[in-house]
Amino acid sequence: MKTILSILGSLLILLFITSALYVFGLPPFNPGGPFDAAHNSNSTSSQQPEQPLPDFLSDEKIGRAKTYTEYMNRGALLEKNSYHALAIAEYEAAAKLAPNSIEALMEIGKIHMRQMDYINAKVSFETALKIEPNNLSASIYLARAMLANREIESAKKVLDGLTEQNQESKYYQGIIAAFVGDYDNSKRLLNEAVSIGTSADITAKAQNYLSAYEEYDFNKGAPLTNLKTLLARSFDQTGQYNMAIPILFEVVRDKKDYRDAWIIMGHAYLEIGKYQDAQQALETAKKLDPQNPQALFYAGLTYYALNDLPNAASNLELAKKYGYQPSAQIDQKLSEIYLQQKQYDKAAQAYENVIALVDTDVYYYIKPIWIYLERLNQPRKAMTLAKLAYKKHPRDAMTYNLLGWAAIGNNLLNEAGKYLDQAKAINPNLDAIYLNYGRLYEKIGQTDKAFAAYKKAFEMGSGNSISAAAAERYNNLIALNKENKPNQQETKTSSNSTSPSPTLPLSYLQ
Numbered sequence: 001m002k003t004i005l006s007i008l009g010s011l012l013i014l015l016f017i018t019s020a021l022y023v024f025g026l027p028p029f030n031p032g033g034p035f036d037a038a039h040n041s042n043s044t045s046s047q048q049p050e051q052p053l054p055d056f057l058s059d060e061k062i063g064r065a066k067t068y069t070e071y072m073n074r075g076a077l078l079e080k081n082s083y084h085a086l087a088i089a090e091y092e093a094a095a096k097l098a099p100n101s102i103e104a105l106m107e108i109g110k111i112h113m114r115q116m117d118y119i120n121a122k123v124s125f126e127t128a129l130k131i132e133p134n135n136l137s138a139s140i141y142l143a144r145a146m147l148a149n150r151e152i153e154s155a156k157k158v159l160d161g162l163t164e165q166n167q168e169s170k171y172y173q174g175i176i177a178a179f180v181g182d183y184d185n186s187k188r189l190l191n192e193a194v195s196i197g198t199s200a201d202i203t204a205k206a207q208n209y210l211s212a213y214e215e216y217d218f219n220k221g222a223p224l225t226n227l228k229t230l231l232a233r234s235f236d237q238t239g240q241y242n243m244a245i246p247i248l249f250e251v252v253r254d255k256k257d258y259r260d261a262w263i264i265m266g267h268a269y270l271e272i273g274k275y276q277d278a279q280q281a282l283e284t285a286k287k288l289d290p291q292n293p294q295a296l297f298y299a300g301l302t303y304y305a306l307n308d309l310p311n312a313a314s315n316l317e318l319a320k321k322y323g324y325q326p327s328a329q330i331d332q333k334l335s336e337i338y339l340q341q342k343q344y345d346k347a348a349q350a351y352e353n354v355i356a357l358v359d360t361d362v363y364y365y366i367k368p369i370w371i372y373l374e375r376l377n378q379p380r381k382a383m384t385l386a387k388l389a390y391k392k393h394p395r396d397a398m399t400y401n402l403l404g405w406a407a408i409g410n411n412l413l414n415e416a417g418k419y420l421d422q423a424k425a426i427n428p429n430l431d432a433i434y435l436n437y438g439r440l441y442e443k444i445g446q447t448d449k450a451f452a453a454y455k456k457a458f459e460m461g462s463g464n465s466i467s468a469a470a471a472e473r474y475n476n477l478i479a480l481n482k483e484n485k486p487n488q489q490e491t492k493t494s495s496n497s498t499s500p501s502p503t504l505p506l507s508y509l510q
Contacts, residue, residue: 066093067097068094068097068098071090071091071093071094071097071104072090072091072094072103072104072107074090075087075088075090075091075094075104075107076107078090079107079111084111084114084115087107087111088108088111091104091105091107091108091111092104092108095108099131100131101131102128102131102132102135102138105124105125105127105128105131106124106125106128106137106138106141108124109121109122109124109125109128109141109145110141112124112145113141113144113145113148116148116272118145118146118148118149119149121141121145122142122145122146122149125138125139125141125142125145126142129142134163134164136162136164136166136169139158139159139162139169140159140166140168140169140172142155142158143155143158143159143169143172144172146158147172147175147176147240147242147243148240148242149242150242150243150246152176152179152180152243155172155176156173156176156180159172159173159176160173166196166198167193167196167197167198167199167202167203168193168199168202170189170190170192170193170196171189171190171193171202171205171206173189174186174187174188174189174190174192174193174206174209175190175209175235175238175240175243177189178190178209178231178234179231179235179243179247183213183227186209186213187210187213190206190207190209190210191206191210193206194206194207194210205238208234208237208238209231209234209238211234212227212230212231212233212234213227213230215230216230223255225251225254225255225258225261228247228248228250228251229247229248229251229258229260229261229264231247232244232247232248232251232261232264232265233260233264235247235268236264236267236268236271239271241268241269241271241272242268242272244264244265244268245265245268245269248261248262248264248265248268249265252265257288259285259288259289259292259295262281262282262284262285262288262295263281263282263285263292263294263295263298265281266278266279266281266282266285266295266298266299266302267298269281270298270301270302270305273305275302275305275306276306278298278302279299279302279303279306282295282298282299282302283299286299291318291322292322293319293320293322293323293324293325294319294324296315296316296318296319296322296324297315297316297319297324297329297330299311299315300312300313300314300315300316300319300330300333301333303315304333304337309337309340309341312333312337313334313337313338313341316330316333316334316337317334320334326357327353327357328353328354328357328358331350331351331353331354331357332350332354334346334350335347335350335351335353335354335367338350339367339371344371344375344376345376347367347368347371348368348371348372348376348381351364351367351368351371352368352385355368355385355388359392361393362389362392362393362396362398362399362402363398365385365386365388365389365402366398366402368385369382369385369386369402369405369406372385372409373405373406373409379406379409379410380410382405382406382409382410383403383406383407383409383410385402385406386399386402386403386405386406387403389402389403390403395426396426397423397424397426397427397430397433398423398430398432399423400419400420400422400423400426401419401420401423401430401432401433401436403415403419404416404417404419404420404423404433404436404440405436405439407419408436408439408440408443411443413440413443413444416436416440417440420433420436420437420440429460431457431460431461431464431466431467432457432466433457434453434454434456434457434460434470435453435454435457435466435469435470435473437449437453437457438450438451438453438454438457438470438473438474439473441453442473442477447477447481450477451474451477454470454471454473454474454477455470455474457469457470458470458471458474
């Protein structure tokens with residue numbers, strides 16, 4: 001029994017640490033401009049192992065073969081929940097049931113595109129075109145996969161061979177013409193795409209390139225390298241990173257001190273997950289202009305991706321110093337870095353900076369309040385933040401939960417109970433409330449209620465950070481009770497006595 005408890009304790013501690021403690025992820029920022037993409041998407045994201053399938057996605061044992069529609073619907077559900085490999089398997093099963101339909105093949109190809117697996121995407125769309133050779137959507141997707149894989153001539157051949165055209169085909173023909181230097185034809189095709197106007201997204205992208213041409217034409221007599229760099233910027237801003245990079249190589253070969261070209265190249269490499277190449281390009285840009293905020297910001301993200309936290313922090317701090325906007329994106333990333341470095345004062349301040357600039361969600365308050373309560377032992381600051389959350393988000397259950405949590409830290413136990421009751425009245429399914437009920441009951445010595453609250457928080461959390469924290473506190477409370485009553489299990493208890501609470505079973509961690 002002691003061995004099992006020891007193993008359980010170790011597992012719970014490990015789970016607690018790796019679950020980011022009592023922390024929720026911040027809502028993502030929206031990029032605000034050409035150099036404001038704070039997200040760090042890259043090709044490695046699709047290689048992360050998929051998590052075990054939750055119960056609501058588990059396959060039903062229906063006792064019969066599934067129909068085509070059932071396979072398609074299940075594939076869509078799995079894809080929606082980011083179970084890409086399982087979704088593909090469902091779509092493949094559907095394709096076998098309907099060998100003359102391209103619907104499942106198209107969905108498989110789209111998944112590969114989202115995962116930046118362009119080779120397998122190309123195979124899916126080519127297979128679809130063998131079934132329906134004139135399918136316009138499959139042809140355009142095939143061309144897109146080829147462009148992303150730098151197969152420019154092959155993509156051009158696919159698009160030029162279309163018997164039917166639409167806005168999207170005109171757009172891709174236009175950017176291919178820009179890539180190969182056929183600028184007049186590029187402008188004609190892009191203007192046609194804008195005129196068709198069936199998709200606001202495609203229209204905006206086409207206009208991006210046309211604006212680059214206009215900017216170059218405005219500066220009469222500018223060298224051709226300027227136009228190439230402007231177009232490379234458009235390729236980068238529209239997500240065509242693998243088309244931007246070779247153009248930029250041409251530019252820096254002719255003009256090695258072209259700072260903007262190096263910055264755009266660094267960002268393009270960053271977006272496709274080639275971090276060493278991004279680092280080299282951005283360091284070159286920094287040598288040309290040590291105070292450029294965009295070069296410093298992207299360098300910070302690159303070093304973060306390389307797990308070089310000191311260099312990531314120093315570059316981001318300089319980017320902020322020299323005026324990178326929006327600065328909230330810098331503070332968000334710095335807060336994560338400082339937290340990993342256990343620089344809790346800096347982390348808390350960075351989180352507060354984010355709140356001051358982007359207070360759109362009460363969940364922004366959780367991490368700094370956690371730091372003040374659990375790491376810096378500054379409960380008054382936690383309460384100040386919780387009251388600010390109430391001022392900005394007075395109707396949210398999490399707001400009252402944070403007030404209750406901060407009140408517990410300040411030993412205002414009656415107030416804590418009222419806040420938690422209010423949170424539960426608004427949203428009885430919020431798992432964090434029961435974790436704090438457990439803390440409250442533990443403080444006032446109602447051990448049985450604390451056990452029950454922690455167990456409920458654990459079960460409601462379904463393996464998240466709340467579950468981890470609740471499980472640890474549950475088992476720590478058991479250990480504390482055993483220390484206070486070392487001979488409890490050796491003495492015989494009467495039928496009216498209360499037996500010690502059991503530890504959370506190992507099955508809870510599986």
